[in-house]
Amino acid sequence: MYRKPGTPDPIVVSHLNHWYGSGETRIQVIFDATLSIAPGSLTILKGPSGSGKTTLLTLIGCLRDVMDGSLRLLGTELNGASEPAQVALRRRIGFIFQAHNLHASLTAQQNVRMGLEVHGTHGNRDRYDDAAAHALRMVGLDHRLHYLPGNLSGGQKQRVAVARALVGNPEIVMADEPTAALDQESGRVVVEILKALGRERGTTTLMVTHDDRIMGLADRVLTMEDGRIVSDTAPR
Amino acid sequence: MTALLARLLGRMPVGWLQLTHNYGRLASAVAGVAFANVLVFVQLGIMGSMNTATRDTYKMLNADIILSAKDANTISEGSNVPRQWMFRAMSDPGVADATPLYMGSVQWKQNGNDTKLQLLAMDPVKTGFFSPQVRHKIVSLTLPDVAMIDLKTRQIDQQVLAGIRPHSPLTTEIMGHTISFADTFTGGVGFSADGYVLTSDQTFLRLFPQRQSGAPNHILLKLAPGHDAAAVIDRLRADLPSDLRIRTIAQAADDDVVFSTTKRPTGIIFGFGVLMGVLVGIVIVYQVLSTDVADHLKEYATFKAMGYAPGFFLGIIFEEAMILALLGFVPGSLVSWGVHSLLRTATGLPINMDGTVVFLVFLGTLAACAVSGAVATRRLNAADPADLF
């Protein structure tokens, strides 16, 4: 794993608690989570269903407001961060969802381009199409640039989603069961692409998965149970 | 088109792509906007023709100031004005000339047609009070029971009207009197009558025996050179009884138009029709846009997760609203143009689509679509990126 000396950890969580609901029905789903993730690493988060993996991931990804504890993302404290600050941070993260979540009215290339346009369009417009095409070539889809998602297979759609997440050179990639909707072969291809690009660019990757075949690719595996991080191992 | 919009907006034209992805929805939205446009254009066209017809009556007169009764809301309504005030007004140095104007309507029954004629009668010696268009023909009215008829009179055979000349008059019976139409002029028809007739005051009084020469409908005044209408009107108002309305002809025409459009049932009904058209358009576009937002909540949530700010989503909705406005306005105005010419032929009313109205309706369409879009944006809050996982 490549690590620039002195680079601060992009994700630093300490004593994080989270609840759902309010009043009588309020239940705690994250208990005193503390962890720090090194830059350029591939970390896998696993655990039984309902253990709080998605909740933790959405908290780290600025998709949910932090209620209690501290969460520093790329040097910014998320507890009490303003909406514009959160929006700005999201632009530095690449999300890959369980469902591909592509826009059905946009072609593969246009969908990927949306991952670039979020950074503004001044002066770069003409480069964006090339950059989107290049990202699709990296996921092996350069022959499908102008296809609408409806005309792509499940694995191809997820690869477009990967290209969209990576095209803007995000500092962090977060994925929640990116392979769940795919067959074994397509799933493996997607994770290998993620791993290769992560290594190439020094991207920090945090992925939730149940898929044991992928564990071997990780630098670190965190296990959650009932809202607590119960184990932290390095497979290699 | 996509490339053009991308250049224009400086971003991916997501709204355009969404709209064109679902042709059925796009077609119904465009049809809705076009339908609303047709409603508005037709109502405005009829209302406009009403106003044109109202003003046309005043254009047949050539005077500076008009004296009317307080209750004369339009030129053909209201009490009479005692002629004595004409003589009083003439004592003002600013008044050069004056004449009584008599008005009344008659039913003209001939060949099974029942035509309503609006009579305008003045002293034929005072030709200066008639519009320049007819002034040179007024001399024929000095003969008793001779009149001049509007070429645009509805229900009358055009060829018969066109054949009327002083040496080949059309002699007919109106309300038991024999009248000769010895000449024609181009007037215009409105809602209250089928055509105009010009006569002398004497012929008018023979047709309406119950009317008196001392009680005309209005009194027309001409200013002496170098005198200002406003100043003269101020003096007359001070001098004459307060139950008289003393206005410039232009002011009287404006007041008449305002009264007809805001106080008369016809005006109110057409105004209401315009409002309905606008509402129909707003509701249809709102329906389409809010369904479209609801259908794309997942995509919008994804874009939110990617870091797009709220303004981006408002932009998409307004982009769609403006596209619908443009795509609907083009067929809407073309169809309206066709409907107008059909109505014009069928009614003889001066129904027209002038550039100003087209431009205003276009702006109105953009504004109405923007309102729909603004209401539809409320649904955006339902797009929550935390729900995506």
Ligand SMILES: Nc1ncnc2c1ncn2[C@@H]1O[C@H](COP(=O)(O)OP(=O)(O)OP(=O)(O)O)[C@@H](O)[C@H]1O
């Ligand atoms: N929006 C919500 N409102 C209320 N409770 C929720 C909400 N989302 C999740 N929960 C609950 O919080 C707990 C943690 O859910 P979470 O989705 O984080 O689990 P997970 O580890 O991702 O599970 P899975 O492997 O099934 O995806 C569960 O008990 C779940 O029922």
Ligand SMILES: [Mg+2]
């Ligand atoms: Mg989950």
